[in-house]
Each structure stands twice: as structure tokens, then as C-alpha cells.
Amino acid sequence: MTVPMTTTTTPANLLEVRDLGVRFATAQGTVQAVEDVSIAMRAGECLAIVGESGSGKSQLLLACLGLLAANGTARGSVRFGGVELLGADERTLNAVRGTGIALLPQDPLSSLTPHLRIETLLTEGLLDRGLATRAQARQRALRALGEVGIDDPEARLRQYSHELSGGMRQRVALATALMCEPRLLFADEPTTALDVSVQARVLELLAGVRDRGLGVLIITHDLGVVAGLADRVAVMYAGRIVETATTAELFRAPCHPYTAALLAAVPRLDDGAQSRLPGIAGDPPQPTMRFPGCAFAPRCEFALDECSAQRPELRTVGVSGSAAAGTVACYRPLHAAAAGEAAP
């Protein structure tokens, strides 16, 4: 399916994003939504990008797929299976969208075309690309619905999205995303609009997708979702990655003060405290705001003068090269002993 191309990318990496920047020209001036973001993903791996509203996490996904709004531009590099996607023509992008990278959007009601039957929604990707006959596509649609745990798939194929419950819509959206057998799934807040019980089911299904060898890149603000699903986590704040770590390390010993504060702010079911939740003072910055230093410094209880003056670069923490190594952009990382290790 991919366009042959010489590549210098590590073949093990399914997706490689380097120094990605996304900006939008708006009436209020230029908005830098994403800056200097680099991530790499392998097949069968689940990477979670965690951030609050305005952190740039969704624009990162859209930039990778060439789906930015008209006033948006991206620079840097996004390589999928060795093919450069930034600046690629529509033909190249269309060869990747759906069949290489599939997108599971946040809101299943607005992502499923209302006047088309579920059968059409599921099969149009295959049929438009000439990848299957109608009968084959129908068979595959039935199988896909079965895989996401939908009963009586024959009957469902004849229904419209508005006849389904929220959880069932999200499962149909997942089945649709998997129809063309992509190698990578982008999931943008896939559980946000769902009830907890349905959410648990969707997370199970996403874990199944990962176990089948697909890469799963999940965008979320919910650290509970991260804990159950992701192998690694990148934490974004104001358009930049401030920390990356394995999921286990992130929860065990968060290095960036923002990560630690975010973890502490989540109300839990298993602690003793009743009254005060340790929130983070202030609000996440507006996307129009620019910071010469660390964007979190104004809200950080550990901030020094230098934090606001000059931006700390991401550097390696833990034993570099080891599986547990992470990165953090902070002059005063928590767990400083671990952070003492320098990059080679």
C-alpha cells in the first residue's frame, strides 16, 4: 500500500515525529499550538499523550494526518513506515489515511454520518479504495462488528447511528476504523463522552487492538485511562512535551512538577482524604500566550527565576538506552537522583 521510498528511519519505528511544530494564523495573531514535539512508536505499542485543554494534543494528531484547519501549518517531520507525511500530496496522504493510520474520534455521534446505514459506514472505505467486493466487504463488516462485541451484527448493518446507544456508536466507530486493517490507530479522547461502564469496555477493546500488533496512539486527559492501557506516556503542556516515561515510572516517580501535580489533582476512590483536593493554582495558559521560559513556571510551586527566563530542554532521566529511560524538561526535576543521569 505504501509508496516506495528510500528511508533513513529506524525500521522498527512505525511512526516517527520529529520537531513537529503547528501554528495557526488567527485574527488575534499567530497561535503556536504545538512546538518541538518528537515521538516514536513501534508496532504493538500503546503511547498515551496526556494533556489538558489547549495543550496541543489533538492538533498533533491532525497534523500527522494532514488534517489541520486551513489556517494551520505544520513544520518538522512526520514519518509513517518510512514515508514522510508532512507536505505530502493528497494521493500519498490518502494512501495512509484509513489503511495505514486510522482515526477514532472523540464524539461517535458526530463522526458517524447520520444518513448512512451502518453497513455503508463500515464498508465505504474498502469499496472506495477497491479493496474488496461488496460481498467481501459485507462479510468483513459482520466480522468487525463481532470483534467489537456487538450482538446481532446482521440487524445492526441495517440501522442508522442515531438508533444506537453512545457506547455502541463508539464501538461501531472503532469497527469502522479497523475495517481497512490499519497498522496504527489514533484514538482522540475515545472514552471521554462515555459512561464508566461503557468506557471500561472500550478500553478493553483498545487493549485487544494493541495486542493484535497495531500501534495505538491515544490522546487523553484522563490518567486512569493511561494507567490501564498505555506502555509509555508523553505529558504535554502548552504545546510542548514536558515529560516522557514508561507508564509504570510515570506513576511511580513523576519527574516534572506538572506531572506530579496533575497526578495529585485526580480525585481517587482509594485514598482516605475527604475534603481538599490538591489542585494546581491558576489555569492552563491560553494558546496565544508565549513563554520565554517554562510555560508551567507561573503555576509551579518549585519555580526558580531561571525557569521563567529560559526554557529547559528535554533531557534523559534514568539509565539512558534502558527500557525505563524517560525524558523531562525541568531545571529542578523531582526525584533529582534519577534525573542526574545525562544523555550520552
Place this chain on the structure above:
Amino acid sequence: MTALLRVESASVRYVLRGRGLFAPVRHLQALQDVSIEIPEDGRLGVVGESGSGKSTLARLVLGLVRADAGRVYWQGRAIAYDEPEAMRGLRRELQVVFQDPFGSLDPRMTAGEAVGEALQALAGPVPSVAAQDRIVAALAEVGLGAAFANRYPHQLSGGQCQRVAIARATVTRPRLLVCDEAVSALDVSVQAQIVNLLHELSERHSMSLLFISHNLAVVRHLCDHVAVLQRGRLVEQGNRDAIFATPQSQYTRDLLAAVPRLPAKRQGT
């Protein structure tokens, strides 16, 4: 002791219009024989999934929908939702904060005007100097300095808008604040601030809360009593520790089990 608010065997059903002129009229039973009680100075959390009727319960208490059966009592007396005079007095005592912090504020009103409008409407004409003082005080209570009085909603963050909505609802010092998913649309770091703020206001002014939420962990942090709804019926209610430690119904146990867990809390730092 008389409860501040008591909902007694309330049922609400909505009429669903069928397609076509002669289609049979169908009904959706949103609440079925639900009884809850909020004591003076109590914080009741109502949890359940979408469609469980928890928002209908909030709307019933506020008088935005009518019960087909059952009654709502305020300090032991049945609320006469159809009598405007009686309701005017009650509105001072019974206020609400909704989910969408932008949608619940008028975009053409500054924060100060929004709070002032609520004050005039509920407390009657207040001399302008005294009104200004109360507006500034109400904003200060929710953590917004005097400078915020002149800002419009689009100049505020989601958390700040929700603070304005809370100031607007609490400027007349209500006895009961109904919060319908009031922290659900907020970022985690801001959600924690608003939960803390509601807790503080509730303690400081002996203001009871009817806190509707799908987020069980938030309810556990804020409320002292919990009611669990499923498909319009009350499944279980009791004090917070009992519900979370030893839930009696299978439905409550399932709900709790479905909440994604964070790994055990880390030590130190």
C-alpha cells in the same frame, strides 16, 4: 429534625412524540418512585450513568419539570412550583450551577453584570453602592479579584467562567446549591479547584449541596451522602463511607469496579 429538602416518591415521565400524525404517543419514565433527603448542612451526591434520571431529579427539584406523582418538600412544606410569589422567595434559597461554564453565562454581560443581575432579580432592588459591594464580595468569595468584574465570558477561562456561575448562584446566600455536572467539563487541575471551592462555600455558609455527577471519585471527595440511580430508580442511598466501602447493590458495585484505577499512591516526594 426536618430535612432541608425532601423528595418523596417522585415520578417523572416525558412524552415522546412519535413520527407521523397518528403515531402512538410513547412515554419515557425518567424517574420512578424516587425519594431522597438532604439534611441542613448536608452534601448529597447523586450518581448514575446517562439516562439514569439524575439530571431529571435536579430539574424536578428546581421546578423545571413537574412530577407526575410525588412531592418535593422544602423544610417540611410542599413546594408550590405553580405559585410565582412563593417561588420568588424560594429561588433566593435554592440555586443552581450547570455543566457548561460558557453556555450558562450571557456573552454580552460582564462577570460583574451577571452577578448583579442575579442579585437584583432575587433580592429585589438593592442600592447601587451596596450592590457593588455585594458583587465584589461574591466574586472575591469564589477567588476572582475585583478586576474580573469587568471581563466578559470570552475573556475568561473555563474554570473562571464556572467561578462566575458559582458567584452568581451564591450571591444571595442560598441554603441549597444544585450542581448539575458542574465540574464535568473542566480540566483535572481546574476541577480540583472548583471541588475545593464548593466544599469551602458549603462549609462556610452552611450551604447544602445536591451534587449531580457521573464521576464517583469527585462525589466521594465532596459529598457526605450518596444516592445511586439506575434507569430512573433509586438503587441505593446512604452515607458516603458506607456506599463506597460496602455497596449493597450489584449495580453500585459494577459502577465502582468500572472506574479506571490509578496505581497505588506513591510515597513521599
